[in-house]
Amino acid sequence: MELLVSLGIGLIAGVGVYLMLRRRTFPVVLGLAMLSYAVNTFLFASGRLVSGAPPVLTKDATTYADPLPQALVLTAIVISFGMTAVVVLLSLGAFLSAETDAIDIEKLDAEGGAPAADRAG
Amino acid sequence: MSHWIVAPIILPALVGAFTLLGLRHDLLLQRVAGLAGTAGLVFLALVLWAGTAGGAIESYELGSWPAPFGIVLVADRLAALMVLLTAVLGLMVLAYVTASGWDGRGRHFHALYQFQLMGLMGAMLTGDVFNLFVFFEILLIASYGLMIHAGGRMRLRAGVQYVVVNLAGSTLFLFALGAIYGIFGTLNMADMAARVGELPEGDMALLRVSAALLVLVFLLKGGLVPLHFWLPNTYALAPAPVAALFAIMTKVGAYSVIRVYTLVFPPGTAGTGTMVADILMPFALVTLALGALGVLAGGTLGRVTAFSALASMGTLFAAVAGFGPEGLAAALYYLIHSTLAGAALFLVVDQVRARRGSSALVARPPMAGTGLVAAAYFAAAIAVAGMPPLSGFLGKLMVLDALRGHESWVWVWAVVLVGSLVIVVGFARAGSILFWKAHDGSTAPAAQPAEPADRPDPAATSGWAMAALALPLVAVAALTVLAGPVHGQMQAIAAQLGDRAAYVRAVLGPEAGVAVETATPDEDQ
Numbered sequence: 001m002e003l004l005v006s007l008g009i010g011l012i013a014g015v016g017v018y019l020m021l022r023r024r025t026f027p028v029v030l031g032l033a034m035l036s037y038a039v040n041t042f043l044f045a046s047g048r049l050v051s052g053a054p055p056v057l058t059k060d061a062t063t064y065a066d067p068l069p070q071a072l073v074l075t076a077i078v079i080s081f082g083m084t085a086v087v088v089l090l091s092l093g094a095f096l097s098a099e100t101d102a103i104d105i106e107k108l109d110a111e112g113g114a115p116a117a118d119r120a121g
Numbered sequence: 122m123s124h125w126i127v128a129p130i131i132l133p134a135l136v137g138a139f140t141l142l143g144l145r146h147d148l149l150l151q152r153v154a155g156l157a158g159t160a161g162l163v164f165l166a167l168v169l170w171a172g173t174a175g176g177a178i179e180s181y182e183l184g185s186w187p188a189p190f191g192i193v194l195v196a197d198r199l200a201a202l203m204v205l206l207t208a209v210l211g212l213m214v215l216a217y218v219t220a221s222g223w224d225g226r227g228r229h230f231h232a233l234y235q236f237q238l239m240g241l242m243g244a245m246l247t248g249d250v251f252n253l254f255v256f257f258e259i260l261l262i263a264s265y266g267l268m269i270h271a272g273g274r275m276r277l278r279a280g281v282q283y284v285v286v287n288l289a290g291s292t293l294f295l296f297a298l299g300a301i302y303g304i305f306g307t308l309n310m311a312d313m314a315a316r317v318g319e320l321p322e323g324d325m326a327l328l329r330v331s332a333a334l335l336v337l338v339f340l341l342k343g344g345l346v347p348l349h350f351w352l353p354n355t356y357a358l359a360p361a362p363v364a365a366l367f368a369i370m371t372k373v374g375a376y377s378v379i380r381v382y383t384l385v386f387p388p389g390t391a392g393t394g395t396m397v398a399d400i401l402m403p404f405a406l407v408t409l410a411l412g413a414l415g416v417l418a419g420g421t422l423g424r425v426t427a428f429s430a431l432a433s434m435g436t437l438f439a440a441v442a443g444f445g446p447e448g449l450a451a452a453l454y455y456l457i458h459s460t461l462a463g464a465a466l467f468l469v470v471d472q473v474r475a476r477r478g479s480s481a482l483v484a485r486p487p488m489a490g491t492g493l494v495a496a497a498y499f500a501a502a503i504a505v506a507g508m509p510p511l512s513g514f515l516g517k518l519m520v521l522d523a524l525r526g527h528e529s530w531v532w533v534w535a536v537v538l539v540g541s542l543v544i545v546v547g548f549a550r551a552g553s554i555l556f557w558k559a560h561d562g563s564t565a566p567a568a569q570p571a572e573p574a575d576r577p578d579p580a581a582t583s584g585w586a587m588a589a590l591a592l593p594l595v596a597v598a599a600l601t602v603l604a605g606p607v608h609g610q611m612q613a614i615a616a617q618l619g620d621r622a623a624y625v626r627a628v629l630g631p632e633a634g635v636a637v638e639t640a641t642p643d644e645d646q
Binding site for chain 2: 043
């Protein structure tokens, strides 16, 4: 089980890193989402992999699953979900106002990098 | 147990939520609530400062859950200093924002500002690394909103870069936390400090990996080369007063490095050794050199100032990399100075943009009120560059003096001194183009207002805005005059950071402190 989980995490993280290094916003956002899946699973596994064991005290249980990583993952999921929403909206805003979805700012203003005016408009 | 410790987090949270829900349609009431809340925060910070000034370390258990199981907030001298600095800077910048009318150029400025302060306060007071992550996220979410305040094409695009870089950083932070929890079985910093000496030999590789991952995250926030790429665009394209507040955001990275790598992984820990100090020093010097070159080459005053912020982080991290008590004391003095001076310079940038339409370094006819703005620029640039007589000079002197015994002191001295010279030349070039060439008759015609939504607004250049701009300069002057007593306080902070056992005792109780004392007998190395 350890091998399967670690390979899975590695695969998703690899896909995430690859997508994050693309130069347009859509793949980058997808890559960030993939990375957050990978890290959530990784956090979950940091309490050691135990299957079929209760996370809370019961009378007849002999082994327990660590409940703390589950709480951490919950927090991490909420935060990464909210952040994904923010970055999607922000990329849309940038795309609609700049009419390009490239992440790179290749050309600064002719004056050497002042926030370029919406002078044309 | 004193409830004062949690107050600096709760107050901005309440004020922010109240502003958002109850005052969203009335800018005047928002201003009153924001200024009153931030002034209250300064008061709370002073109370915390007074409470820890005697050397006491106070721990606050949220929900009364006992220490390693629940989340703790810890107020020691370092946390109190950072809270006070943040509150004072927050109040000064908010005064400027209110006076110059920046808060009216987009929505929800005051609510976002309070949430930003809440995240900063929490990050500095928490005693738990997962909680540190959560407060980082709070301050980042608020900073995304502030960064793109008032909108504009380039600002939104720079905002996307800023958010993406920080999301990647947050993911890295979570990987580090997962690895740390896997090894330590705890995320409470004091508990980690108590256990780090007892880890089995087989976990050393993982320990090194997680310590390295964690320092990468903090250095990303601190803008250290090669993790600095987000910084110049963000600072140059954010609204200038927001960039002035962001002067404290890079310092949060420095604070986290100081906190975690003196408490949990101090130099000499089995497994990590001096790894972090060894990484920090060369990259800090490269950061300083790159920042200095950027100051010389920047095409606008905004960009020049952004690179000077980068250079100051280089100096700061070089002093931190010494990790000795003298190095940390010098680093903390320089941290206060560079926060205030950097903020002052960004406010000057805002005045230049408001008065001549753009901060591009191209000769143009003189702007209105050139003399006053030039004087403010002169003072702020002297402070940032580290020329006498202001506190930048004293700060750099302390850093150089503290690193005299360091093995690579020749490099440190060379880079800091040559870097300072380059920065002075860069600032002189920028200032002479902006303020002097305007008078020699060969100037280009006045440009249209360049920055989107930053067009001159009568309030932006008012006397009140200039008065608010003077506040950080006055603070820098005070820091210069009171350098002796302040440096004495910084030495007390550094001494307290060297005493890990006291921190662990304060959080976990007397027995745990004994374990730390016996585990690392020799921590002043």
